[in-house]
Amino acid sequence: MTVFTHRGGEYLTVDDASLYYEQLGAADAPALILLHGGLGHIESFNAITPHLARRWRVIGIDSRGQGMSTLGGAPLTYARMQHDAERVIDHLALERVTLIGHSDGGIVALRMAAS
Template identity: 40%
Template sequence: MKAMYIPTEDGYLFCKTSGKGKPLLLLHGSEENHEIFKYQVPYFNQTYHVIALDSRGHGRSDHGRTPLSFEKMAKDILSVLDYLKLERVSIIGFSDGGNLALYLASHYPAKVEKMVLVGANFKANGLRKKDFLFVQCHYYYLNKLGKYSERQRKRKEIIDLMWHQLDLTEEDLKKITIPTLIVAGEQDVIKPQHTEQMHQLINTSQKIIFPAATHFLMLEKPAAFNSMAVRFFTANK
């Protein structure tokens, strides 16, 4: 596994690459890093060139001088692809990483071949009510602390990716034409009707609900998830 820091217009992004084959980009969720894919990297790098990225403001990647947004983070991915000399990638996006994959696929469609979205939501109110309330309370708490602490101000920007910065529209999702697998847990923090709405808006999508699983189904049922994702990626070759 090779670790590297990739330059962007506003700081460096950390990632680890391993394996050979078609490129597969792994995008983690809010306040996480590439290590959330500990059960996926050693599985997929047997047949894929795996790129496990720490998104901007997370892990060992720089936060940058300007506020976080999905547009900025999507451009980060373009920088990663350019640095690695890749035209396009397939993606596994978990939670906010799935939301970022949605943004990338709708705004830069030529850069994504296929994607698996795990516990993604294109609107903040796609979260169950109690979970959305937690995001709001966390944001306001960090907003107050951020007046006195730079570290907490940056954390507030990360949390805000789940609220004000999540600005995808139904029209954005309708523009997505690549093969997409939408995955959620039966006990996910995402509303079932929201997951279904995403499936209906993306004409080229499939939907799978993991029984007796939560938002973290990749960690709870890694073997089942990994084999399902490989079947999806290798279908219609």
């Protein structure tokens, strides 16, 4: 499968939220994290995931309160979204990642790059 389907992914509990993520491509390929925009979900990347999965281990994360991820009780901020993405990266034991984000996901990617 080379597109996100919201079936067969995994959940990671971060604080009081469950974050949903899916992976495409070879497990030993370089990691590429996709961060979607506000009110979106990982399937918004499906036009490009078949191409990306040829070279990358593509990991799509549904942001807190969007897609299949739950919101939890804390306020939704860019800092929290950054923390969530970093916890998924830690959980997957990824030492090096490339980030692609648009809209809110782009802000999170920029925050991660700056830190």
